[in-house]
Amino acid sequence: MTSNGNDGGDGNNGNSRDGDTSAPLAVKEHARLVNDELEARMPLGEMSIHRAAEHLLTAGGKRLRPALLLLVAESLGRDPEDTLPPALSIEITHSFTLIHDDVMDDDPLRRGAPSVHEKWDVPTAILTGDYLYSKAFEIALETDASEPKLNRVMEMLSATCTRICEGQALDVELSDADTVSEAEYIRMVELKTGVLFAAATGIGALVAGSDAYDEAYDYGLKIGKAFQIQDDVLDLVAESDDLGKTRASDLFEGKNTLVTIHARSQGVDTSLPRDATDEEVDAKVNEIREAGSIEYAREHARKLVKEGKQDLTALPEGEARTALEELADYLVGRTY
Amino acid sequence: MTSNGNDGGDGNNGNSRDGDTSAPLAVKEHARLVNDELEARMPLGEMSIHRAAEHLLTAGGKRLRPALLLLVAESLGRDPEDTLPPALSIEITHSFTLIHDDVMDDDPLRRGAPSVHEKWDVPTAILTGDYLYSKAFEIALETDASEPKLNRVMEMLSATCTRICEGQALDVELSDADTVSEAEYIRMVELKTGVLFAAATGIGALVAGSDAYDEAYDYGLKIGKAFQIQDDVLDLVAESDDLGKTRASDLFEGKNTLVTIHARSQGVDTSLPRDATDEEVDAKVNEIREAGSIEYAREHARKLVKEGKQDLTALPEGEARTALEELADYLVGRTY
Numbered sequence: 001m002t003s004n005g006n007d008g009g010d011g012n013n014g015n016s017r018d019g020d021t022s023a024p025l026a027v028k029e030h031a032r033l034v035n036d037e038l039e040a041r042m043p044l045g046e047m048s049i050h051r052a053a054e055h056l057l058t059a060g061g062k063r064l065r066p067a068l069l070l071l072v073a074e075s076l077g078r079d080p081e082d083t084l085p086p087a088l089s090i091e092i093t094h095s096f097t098l099i100h101d102d103v104m105d106d107d108p109l110r111r112g113a114p115s116v117h118e119k120w121d122v123p124t125a126i127l128t129g130d131y132l133y134s135k136a137f138e139i140a141l142e143t144d145a146s147e148p149k150l151n152r153v154m155e156m157l158s159a160t161c162t163r164i165c166e167g168q169a170l171d172v173e174l175s176d177a178d179t180v181s182e183a184e185y186i187r188m189v190e191l192k193t194g195v196l197f198a199a200a201t202g203i204g205a206l207v208a209g210s211d212a213y214d215e216a217y218d219y220g221l222k223i224g225k226a227f228q229i230q231d232d233v234l235d236l237v238a239e240s241d242d243l244g245k246t247r248a249s250d251l252f253e254g255k256n257t258l259v260t261i262h263a264r265s266q267g268v269d270t271s272l273p274r275d276a277t278d279e280e281v282d283a284k285v286n287e288i289r290e291a292g293s294i295e296y297a298r299e300h301a302r303k304l305v306k307e308g309k310q311d312l313t314a315l316p317e318g319e320a321r322t323a324l325e326e327l328a329d330y331l332v333g334r335t336y
Numbered sequence: 337m338t339s340n341g342n343d344g345g346d347g348n349n350g351n352s353r354d355g356d357t358s359a360p361l362a363v364k365e366h367a368r369l370v371n372d373e374l375e376a377r378m379p380l381g382e383m384s385i386h387r388a389a390e391h392l393l394t395a396g397g398k399r400l401r402p403a404l405l406l407l408v409a410e411s412l413g414r415d416p417e418d419t420l421p422p423a424l425s426i427e428i429t430h431s432f433t434l435i436h437d438d439v440m441d442d443d444p445l446r447r448g449a450p451s452v453h454e455k456w457d458v459p460t461a462i463l464t465g466d467y468l469y470s471k472a473f474e475i476a477l478e479t480d481a482s483e484p485k486l487n488r489v490m491e492m493l494s495a496t497c498t499r500i501c502e503g504q505a506l507d508v509e510l511s512d513a514d515t516v517s518e519a520e521y522i523r524m525v526e527l528k529t530g531v532l533f534a535a536a537t538g539i540g541a542l543v544a545g546s547d548a549y550d551e552a553y554d555y556g557l558k559i560g561k562a563f564q565i566q567d568d569v570l571d572l573v574a575e576s577d578d579l580g581k582t583r584a585s586d587l588f589e590g591k592n593t594l595v596t597i598h599a600r601s602q603g604v605d606t607s608l609p610r611d612a613t614d615e616e617v618d619a620k621v622n623e624i625r626e627a628g629s630i631e632y633a634r635e636h637a638r639k640l641v642k643e644g645k646q647d648l649t650a651l652p653e654g655e656a657r658t659a660l661e662e663l664a665d666y667l668v669g670r671t672y
Contacts, residue, residue, distance in 0.1 A: 161470035
């Protein structure tokens with residue numbers, strides 16, 4: 001399956017390819033707020049599922065999704081300190097999907113640490129994901145908002161989780177399909193990754209009581225899709241050390257991505273044998289690059305980011321909106 | 337792990353041991369309402385997770401939990417037709433736990449049909465459980481209640497799911513423990529089985545706007561625990577055909593139950609070798625019976641039911657309350 005967002009590290013290796021490769025300062029500051037709030041809620045308990053949940057929640061991650069929620073709400077006048085519960089809920093939802101994804105893909109590593117089913121076992125990983133799932137709802141219910149708004153937050157969260165599951169299922173189905181169209185792939189990315197970004201930015205507008213809900217939602221949906229497409233690009237062009245996994249794993253595993261779908265439409269055989277050498281990987285990536293497929297995917301992501309930034313004009317100008325614009329650029333400019 | 341409620345069949349084999357062995361008529365009628373509403377919402381979609389969810393949801397089951405919610409609300413003046421969404425939500429929550437339980441235990445059968453991971457695969461089963469999890473929240477949000485009440489429903493549902501996960505985790509931990517106390521076992525049963533019964537009856541009172549919330553909740557918690565204890569008893573005394581699994585599986589698997597904990601306290605070795613004959617099983621069950629352990633567990637369950645029925649006196653007299661009393665008796669009187 002397509003990896004669910006390579007948000008393992010938090011540093012900046014300075015190895016810029018597209019200019020801005022470090023998350024905007026405001027995002028880092030908001031990520032710290034999220035981390036502090038998570039820490040303040042620990043320990044979660046004495047059971048293995050509590051310890052496993054803490055293991056993943058404290059293993060790092062850029063906290064992009066909760067930072068988006070905080071920044072949208074802030075741009076609309078809400079103090080980030082007051083909108084932490086829904087932000088935490090979004091991050092915890094993301095964490096639950098990671099744990100179950102890793103079981104399904106049997107991935108041994110997550111955020112540079114052993115995945116939950118690797119460090120504990122599969123039953124503990126399933127239960128830890130389930131535990132975080134309901135914790136996400138419990139914490140969302142702490143949202144400081146009027147009751148009608150709170151109900152809308154809960155509707156968004158539950159509908160979003162349903163769509164994420166459908167996106168995952170679609171990912172599995174597309175993995176087994178002989179041919180996948182670009183539209184099918186984009187739909188999968190929207191469900192699997194886009195809707196949680198959109199829930200973050202949409203809920204940010206919702207808790208601020210803004211009329212700009214639709215635009216905030218669309219901004220999140222677009223940059224979420226761009227984020228996943230950039231992940232696919234990075235799988236081919238980033239260094240293994242930065243990725244935290246084998247470079248070109250999508251080629252080794254025969255995955256469908258915007259890059260490989262385009263390359264195959266250009267007549268490129270995108271498969272790599274298990275025992276391919278570094279030189280063979282380089283040659284294959286070059287072939288794909290020369291077919292214009294990497295630039296094609298990059299351009300697709302850049303277009304989404306441009307449109308998403310256009311949506312942002314519905315929010316009041318200011319530091320928070322600027323950070324949201326920078327974050328959008330960062331998502332397609334990052335190199336790991 | 338302890339099986340999560342042997343609610344596979346819906347018939348009555350007439351093989352009474354304790355008197356009333358058939359679910360009360362009102363429960364069957366309400367179960368039919370639940371089944372009709374579930375059917376009306378299908379098909380859920382075209383994906384494997386949708387089909388797998390339908391497979392489990394239509395495979396039978398007594399619908400005890402949603403029937404409890406409908407009956408409590410009805411006894412307090414609400415038309416069952418108007419309280420179907422939260423009832424469905426409770427049943428779907430139960431279904432999600434069954435799917436993930438079966439993966440964790442690698443159980444090939446559920447409700448007499450192949451379990452989801454057996455008919456599809458483990459990733460599909462994990463995703464189907466996750467899908468039903470958020471559907472339970474989505475449908476609960478359709479509850480016809482004022483916004484403050486709806487928020488309480490959502491709080492109960494999410495807190496209940498968290499506790500069920502903790503109960504499952506405790507079950508795993510106790511399975512690996514050398515000795516388990518009666519109190520630890522009862523705590524596990526409360527979390528794993530009791531709280532969902534309690535959520536059903538508590539939410540039933542909540543949506544009816546009743547002051548009897550606490551009593552309704554306590555009634556559900558007590559009869560839920562009694563239901564699980566009766567399951568443990570039936571594992572030893574019911575016929576394999578009725579159980580839908582091997583008789584005395586708890587002894588073969590060395591599980592801790594109220595029966596085996598008591599028997600060991602009386603000096604009985606409760607273990608059975610894998611190759612034990614039917615005669616050896618009968619002899620071991622007789623030894624446990626003669627130590628008073630089966631009667632001890634039955635008495636514990638009966639006491640819980642008696643206390644639960646006492647709680648019911650907080651509800652108005654009438655047909656619905658009578659059905660709730662009969663349902664409590666049925667839970668400890670059933671023979672499969």
